[in-house]
Amino acid sequence: MKQVASYTHTAMGLHWLLAFGVLEQFCLGWWMRSLPDKTGEQAWWFNLHKSFGLTIFMLALVLLVWRLRHPPPPLLETMPLWQRWSAKACHNGMYLCVMVMPISGYMGSSFTRFPIRYFGMPLPNFWGWESPELKALCSLLHLCTVIVFMVLVAIHIGAALMHLFVNRDRVFQRMWNWRRPV
Numbered sequence: 001m002k003q004v005a006s007y008t009h010t011a012m013g014l015h016w017l018l019a020f021g022v023l024e025q026f027c028l029g030w031w032m033r034s035l036p037d038k039t040g041e042q043a044w045w046f047n048l049h050k051s052f053g054l055t056i057f058m059l060a061l062v063l064l065v066w067r068l069r070h071p072p073p074p075l076l077e078t079m080p081l082w083q084r085w086s087a088k089a090c091h092n093g094m095y096l097c098v099m100v101m102p103i104s105g106y107m108g109s110s111f112t113r114f115p116i117r118y119f120g121m122p123l124p125n126f127w128g129w130e131s132p133e134l135k136a137l138c139s140l141l142h143l144c145t146v147i148v149f150m151v152l153v154a155i156h157i158g159a160a161l162m163h164l165f166v167n168r169d170r171v172f173q174r175m176w177n178w179r180r181p182v
Ligand code: HEM
Pocket: 015, 018, 019, 020, 022, 023, 067, 072, 075, 087, 091, 092, 094, 095, 098, 153, 156, 157, 160, 161, 171, 172, 173, 174, 175
């Protein structure tokens, strides 16, 4: 079968770590909404969600800086132009969402009187003060962004599986070619 230029080990490692982290945050975020309000249990899970979210933020920053210096392999020329455009738009949209999510989460939390803890360690509150209105605004941004993010991820996973099982054009292997990345 024809050899296709793949992502490097670093790009693959960062991609799958980020994918795992984001999917975990989707599940944890929705699930913790059902916990009884203003209880120790809710605070514990919220803090865990915040700590994971801030870790994802740092990971996404590393990935973005690394990505700026290492352009990805060009998309297959056999793919129709509209698919190449939509793949790029979807990837850029996901990069944007993965930045807006932690920033809106952090900002929302900084407009409450509760300190933000990173795995138990209280973080300095850079700009926030107690403001229910601003907290509600940031929460709305967090919620709207996560809905867009989930739609993009669903399209992305659908496209990846289509390449793997229907087109069989080795696009999926570009991100899964651990033995022989180019
Ligand atoms: C929330 C989870 C995910 C996020 C945020 C995400 C994000 C991204 C981004 C931004 C790229 C473009 C990389 C670049 O060129 O800079 C990419 C590529 C890719 N992703 Fe994901 N991804 C996620 C989950 C998945 C999953 C679950 C699959 C497989 C089912 C997958 C398969 C792929 C493949 C195959 C590529 C390479 C596409 C190509 O060759 O152009 N991703 N992903």
